[in-house]
Amino acid sequence: xxxxxxxxxxxxxxxxxxxxxxxxxIFVPNLRRVVEKYDIKYDPQxxxxxxxxxxxxxxxxxxxxxxxxxxxxxDTERRILFxxxxxxxxxxxxxxxxxxxxxxxxxxxxxxxxxxxxPPWCSVGPTSSPLSSEQIYLSIxxxxxxxxxxxxxxxxxxxxxxxxxxxxxxxxxxEGAIRAVLLTREAMRRAGRPxxxxxxxxxxxxxxxxxxxxxxxxxxxxxAMEIGTTHExxxxxxxxxxxxxxxxxxxxxxxxxxVILGGLAGGPAGVAxxxxxxxxxxxxxxxxxxQHPFPTHFDLGVTSTxxxxxxxxxxxxxxxxxxxxxxxxVGYSGAGPMTKMLYYEHSAWVIASxxxxxxxxxxxxxxxTTLDYTSPIEPLLASEVAHAVAGMSRPEANKIINVLLAxxxxxxxxxxxxxxxxxxxxxxxxTPTAECAALYREVKQEMADExxxxxxxxxxxx
Amino acid sequence: xxAESKYERLSEAxxxxxxxKTLAAIEEALxxxxxxxxxxxxxxxxxxxxxxxxxxxxxxxxxxxxxxGEAWEQAMKVLEPKLLAAGGEKKKAGRVVIGTVSGDVHSxxxxxxxAMLKMNGFEVFDIGIDVxxxxxxxxxxxxxxxIIAASALMSTTMPQQRDIIEHLEARGVRDKYTFxxxxxxxxxxxxxxxxxxxxxxxxxxxxxLALKVMAGKS
Numbered sequence: 309x310x311x312x313x314x315x316x317x318x319x320x321x322x323x324x325x326x327x328x329x330x331x332x333x334i335f336v337p338n339l340r341r342v343v344e345k346y347d348i349k350y351d352p353q354x355x356x357x358x359x360x361x362x363x364x365x366x367x368x369x370x371x372x373x374x375x376x377x378x379x380x381x382x383d384t385e386r387r388i389l390f391x392x393x394x395x396x397x398x399x400x401x402x403x404x405x406x407x408x409x410x411x412x413x414x415x416x417x418x419x420x421x422x423x424x425x426x427p428p429w430c431s432v433g434p435t436s437s438p439l440s441s442e443q444i445y446l447s448i449x450x451x452x453x454x455x456x457x458x459x460x461x462x463x464x465x466x467x468x469x470x471x472x473x474x475x476x477x478x479x480x481x482x483e484g485a486i487r488a489v490l491l492t493r494e495a496m497r498r499a500g501r502p503x504x505x506x507x508x509x510x511x512x513x514x515x516x517x518x519x520x521x522x523x524x525x526x527x528x529x530x531x532a533m534e535i536g537t538t539h540e541x542x543x544x545x546x547x548x549x550x551x552x553x554x555x556x557x558x559x560x561x562x563x564x565x566x567v568i569l570g571g572l573a574g575g576p577a578g579v580a581x582x583x584x585x586x587x588x589x590x591x592x593x594x595x596x597x598x599q600h601p602f603p604t605h606f607d608l609g610v611t612s613t614x615x616x617x618x619x620x621x622x623x624x625x626x627x628x629x630x631x632x633x634x635x636x637x638v639g640y641s642g643a644g645p646m647t648k649m650l651y652y653e654h655s656a657w658v659i660a661s662x663x664x665x666x667x668x669x670x671x672x673x674x675x676x677t678t679l680d681y682t683s684p685i686e687p688l689l690a691s692e693v694a695h696a697v698a699g700m701s702r703p704e705a706n707k708i709i710n711v712l713l714a715x716x717x718x719x720x721x722x723x724x725x726x727x728x729x730x731x732x733x734x735x736x737x738x739t740p741t742a743e744c745a746a747l748y749r750e751v752k753q754e755m756a757d758e759x760x761x762x763x764x765x766x767x768x769x770x
Numbered sequence: 771x772x773a774e775s776k777y778e779r780l781s782e783a784x785x786x787x788x789x790x791k792t793l794a795a796i797e798e799a800l801x802x803x804x805x806x807x808x809x810x811x812x813x814x815x816x817x818x819x820x821x822x823x824x825x826x827x828x829x830x831x832x833x834x835x836x837x838x839g840e841a842w843e844q845a846m847k848v849l850e851p852k853l854l855a856a857g858g859e860k861k862k863a864g865r866v867v868i869g870t871v872s873g874d875v876h877s878x879x880x881x882x883x884x885a886m887l888k889m890n891g892f893e894v895f896d897i898g899i900d901v902x903x904x905x906x907x908x909x910x911x912x913x914x915x916x917i918i919a920a921s922a923l924m925s926t927t928m929p930q931q932r933d934i935i936e937h938l939e940a941r942g943v944r945d946k947y948t949f950x951x952x953x954x955x956x957x958x959x960x961x962x963x964x965x966x967x968x969x970x971x972x973x974x975x976x977x978x979l980a981l982k983v984m985a986g987k988s
Contacts (some may be wrong), residue, residue: 332840336833439957467925476873476926484926514873514926539878546875570831571878606832606882607972609954615828677925677955693782 309401310394312555315593322378322386327455330380330387335541335572342369343577350576355617355709356660358702363422363625370584370626371395371470374541377585379593381543381659382538386594402591404632406560406598408460412602413503415459417598417634422625422665425699429636430457430668430691434464436511436684437672438748439729441468442487444680446495448729451684451738452671456766457691458507462549462638462669463492466512467679476514481544485513485522491765493526507536507562507598507636507669512688516549529558536564540582543593551595562636563596565589569616570606576619579603584622587631599627600669602638608720609675611639612653614713621664621702628665637661638669640676642719644726645683646744649716651751654690656712662694663705670694673726680728685740685748688767691750696761708759745769776802779966780813785820789844796845806852810861814845815891822889823932824921826974835885842888853923863891864916864984867909867924871930872954878924879953883919883970903933910947917980922953931956932964946974948983951977 325334340346346369351357371392378389390398407416418426432452439445445466453461466488472482488510496504509531510522518534527533535550537543554561565586567573573582583601590596603616603621611620624635639661641653650673658668668732670690674681697705716723729735732744740748748769755761765769776799783792793816793827799809807837821838824830830975848981850860870880877899897905910918918938922928931951939946951961952970961969970976 332833332836411777471931474926475929476924479872481926510924514924538875544875568878570828570882572832574831574833575828606878607828607974675954678957679925 309398310390310592312551312595314378315388317334319381319384319386319548319734321607322381323765324386326385327380327382330573335377338373339573339578340580342373343581345369348577348581350615350618352614352618354706355713356621356663356702356706358706360629363622363629365578366584366622366626367630368580370539371742373581373589374585374588377541379537379589380542381544382542390588390592393588398588398591399631400750402631402633403597404634408507408532408560409503409505410528413505414530418667420665420667421628421634423663423699423701426667427698428443428662428694429459430693430694431460431462431507431636432458432598432668432673432687433462434682435462435638435669435672435745436508436647437464437676438467438679439464440680442466444735445491445608445692446498446598447733447735447738448682448684449495450499451493452687453496453501454503454738455501455684455688455691457695457764458504458505461492461496462508462671463488463506464682466491475614476486477733481514481518482521485510485518486525488512489522489526504666506531516546516553519550520553523553523559524550527559527735530560530690532560532562532597534562534564534600536547537586537589537594539568541589548685555595560597561595562598562671563590563594564600565739566602566604568606569603569619576615579616580619580622583619584626587627587633589635592622594674596633599633600638601635602640603692604640608642609677610642610653612641612657613720614714614717617657617660617709621660624661624664624666635666636669638672640672642675642723643716644674644678644681644724645686645729646747648718648747649687649724650710650726651689652716654686655693655755656709658690658694659697659705659709662697663700663702680730681726683729683732683744685744685769688769689748689752690769692763693755693761695764711758740769777813777816778805780809781817784817784838784841785816787834787841789841792841792845793848793931796848801975806856807858807971810849814842814902818889818978819840822886832882832885835882835889835909839885839888857943861891862893865893865895865897865913865914866917866919866980867897867913869897869906870899870921871927871934872900872902872922873930874927876897876921876953879923879973880921882973883921883952883976886973887980890977890981892980903930903937906934907937907941907943911943915981917946917948917950919950919976922951922956925955928955928960931966935965938981949978950976950979
């Protein structure tokens with residue numbers, strides 16, 4: 309496989325073009341051409357398509373698009389280009405079978421395919437959501453780590469250290485990143501799962517020096533650094549520096565691609581193709597152990613809309629039928645904790661991900677942006693749903709998701725805010741209030757009755 | 771050719787985001803005796819309005835908006851000198867300096883807002899991503915902006931929006947500019963807490979807010 313050094317060489321010496329020309333002169337026309345050539349058409353009635361030929365066409369379109377377009381380095385204003393042979397080589401020799409975590413919490417990340425019966429990997433945690441205090445941080449991460457189906461922790465974003473607001477790029481950013489890792493380790497220890505891996509090291513960190521500092525204070529080789537491309541098919545030196553460090557440190561990488569529906573990729577068809585095209589980029593450029601995609605709506609800021617679930621499902625199918633790099637999909641729902649809508653949103657994108665060959669990372673509510681509006685109980689049910697639908701057919705999942713969408717999609721523009729963590733959980737013990745546990749049981753029963761889901765009896769609140 | 775169909779040709783060229791076609795339609799309209807102001811108001815502006823409406827209905831997306839914006843800018847380079855020579859006035863909704871704050875490399879939301887502002891007749895100066903607070907102020911001073919718009923997606927980069935206000939105050943120019951904020955982690959509550967003049971949750975909100983600001987200034 310092409311070395312990372314060769315990729316860096318190309319970032320430093322590839323063809324020069326302006327960012328505008330890359331976007332409107334290369335990216336957009338190349339994408340439009342392959343979407344038309346491979347006849348990729350959005351079908352809103354079927355958020356989970358069950359057409360293998362369509363999935364394979366999306367894959368072919370993605371590879372052709374990547375070969376013609378390349379990845380744009382914003383610092384050098386050069387394109388990093390790959391031949392088809394280099395892409396095929398990366399796919400043939402890319403990473404697989406990596407173990408995350410330590411001790412009894414160590415586990416191999418599964419490669420799954422559409423309709424696969426293999427249980428999905430479930431990463432739980434507040435998923436980058438901002439939290440107001442270290443006390444809440446410890447409480448909520450411990451409660452997530454107590455989820456018996458949780459395989460890894462996705463850590464939140466600390467906003468304050470020692471009473472000071474964290475400013476990215478400042479020394480407070482360094483301290484914030486370090487503090488987040490130390491708090492997470494302590495929370496997992498309190499939950500009795502000290503070996504549980506962190507897979508988004510480090511959300512609080514924005515810049516490479518913050519990632520590197522956090523690594524020095526508690527991130528392990530069996531954790532994953534989360535490193536992403538920027539929108540769309542772009543990378544900068546700061547991200548390349550993170551990769552250089554992760555390679556030197558022997559770290560695993562969650563390669564993040566949040567293609568924006570409505571952005572340069574355009575509509576759902578373009579989003580599916582670009583998400584698929586990112587798979588070899590994640591191997592060649594980001595040196596990922598996992599692809600971590602999440603098509604996101606440009607206007608609503610969530611991943612639970614019909615037109616983002618369709619490309620999520622289709623891209624997952626395209627990727628997992630053709631590449632060995634495991635997929636772990638993250639999602640951002642609009643409603644806040646203690647609302648039925650949040651359960652429905654989580655369930656919809658989780659089911660679409662799992663039956664389409666992915667695993668899940670669940671925990672972001674209220675778009676993952678509102679201070680303290682996140683709780684561990686909806687992600688608990690989402691991980692139970694993920695296990696319950698492993699092996700389900702895509703048409704059956706499609707029916708369920710259409711029912712779920714009908715329950716909430718009209719409310720996505722103004723979703724209910726719900727409650728903050730400290731309102732629906734007891735912070736000291738990290739346990740839900742009686743009302744919160746009751747709502748969980750009510751929705752779980754509704755899912756079982758309405759969709760025939762059979763849940764593994766592992767829940768602490770069943 | 772009937773006047774309506776000439777207007778339609780101009781509008782369609784803008785909607786398609788085809789600069790060459792737009793310039794050809796303008797040339798034809800001018801040769802046919804249409805005044806530069808009429809070309810803009812009855813031909814091109816309805817096209818821009820239609821682009822904005824299609825975007826709001828999710829029928830088109832950022833690339834189409836950017837291309838329409840570029841076609842519009844090409845058209846204005848030809849038409850504005852003719853308009854001024856004929857005794858007319860350049861009609862701009864206002865001047866906006868827009869960027870993503872220091873430490874933050876997220877561009878799409880900012881780009882969509884910039885495109886929406888262009889659709890609504892603003893002259894937009896996009897200063898990019900990861901922009902130092904002082905640069906927002908310097909650029910606004912250079913171009914005589916009416917509005918400064920700062921985007922921040924992350925909770926650890928939001929404080930930079932407050933920092934821009936402090937830079938405006940330090941230079942004694944806070945009152946010259948309307949300062950608008952937006953981005954994933956921001957909110958009306960945040961905007962109020964730092965003393966921003968407005969908050970746009972969506973690109974459409976931001977454009978409407980900017981228009982309201984300028985209406986209040988005139």
